[in-house]
Amino acid sequence: MKDESLAGRVFGEVYRVQGRADLHEFLVHSVEASGGRVLYVSDPGRAPVYLGVQLDSDERMGMLVYPFRVTRNTIRNRPNDEVRGQLRYGSEDSWEREHPVGRDVAGVDVTMIIGLDLADGVLLGLDANLWDPLPMGISFYAKDAEIKHAEDSGWHVWEKVNRGGTRRSDARSPTNLETVVAFTPDRLIDYARLERRATSLRLDPPLRFAAATAMADHSPRDEPERRHVLEEQFALSSEQILDIIGGRNRLSVAVRGGVAEFHLERQLTGAPGIASVERLDVDAMHDFDVTLDDGTLLRVECKNASPKTSINGSFKVEVQKTRASKGDAASRFYAVNGFDVVAACLFSPTGRWEFRFGRTADMARHKHFPDRLAPVQTITEAWGDSLPALRA
Structure with a gap:
């Protein structure tokens, strides 16, 4: 498919979708519930969804969200105590080719892959580093207990076993584990901050787990993220510091x-x-x-x-x-x-x-x-x- 412009910018492949207006509305609601104001939102008939968000401070954030519906439909040979999401964009005959995730080369906007469980009011955040390119037609699952934890606490983190399958022989994660974050709409901006940091620092699943767990408590919504004392002291960004460490x-x-x-x-x-x-x-x-x-x-x-x-x-x-x-x-x-x-x-x-x-x-x-x-x-x-x- 030819690349389309989205919000006046090009983010890789843009898909035409139908019947997802409720997902679109839920994302807008989640931005507002988490303390943001939507300055711009792309067409509900297109995916991914781009949102320009204003926080209570002067901070602005661009969110490129790949939303997927999460349901409780009975699936043959699957346990009954779980919810399911499926990565579905485009026609089935297009699923055999690669579907790279859109990225902002400037690192200003954050890309997120999120399952939306509208019935329970919970969002499931997948690791955008591991799920790129999007394996179209692949399902992802979460236990009812994990969803209930997220409902009760607003933010729940766990590790999920990741194995190879019929579509790919190797596991998506080199550690055979991936970190999943389930959260309520009032934590969407917190999750966007987590994903932005995880992407910029290239956090592997265990470090992503540690970062997500550390964010279990609310972070101040009206304050922009401040530079770490070492970033100030060394006059380097966190990514530059990590590059130095990784090279020695x-x-x-x-x-x-x-x-x-x-x-x-x-x-x-x-x-x-x-x-x-x-x-x-x-x-x-x-x-x-x-x-x-x-x-x-x-x-x-x-x-x-x-x-x-x-x-x-x-x-x-x-x-x-x-x-x-x-x-x-x-x-x-x-x-x-x-x-x-x-x-x-x-x-x-x-x-x-x-x-x-x-x-x-x-x-x-x-x-x-x-x-x-x-x-x-x-x-x-x-x-x-x-x-x-x-x-x-």
């Missing part, structure tokens, strides 16, 4: 370690059986002091598990320092009594921010330095999935 291996490793520590602290804080969590940022010290509810103090070192498993399929984690002190070969290896627990982050092998916890007292020793830990430890069944589990 040691920086990437350090950042992944910091991200793992962030997720660990968040998971430990307030978890059952844990009284307090203190993060330490001191050279040559472990990462956390964690006090259990029985008063036990555990010194915890956070490490990233290897992306490669052992021959038997077990996870493994490297437990050693980057380099040794001059003239002391043993200094590269951790002393057995240097900390009590290793928290191994499983993101690298699984794509999930999960942890396994092992006692250093039970770990393998270095073959030449018996008071030091071996540099690579196998994560066995003796490792727990929580710190309190180590007491059992």
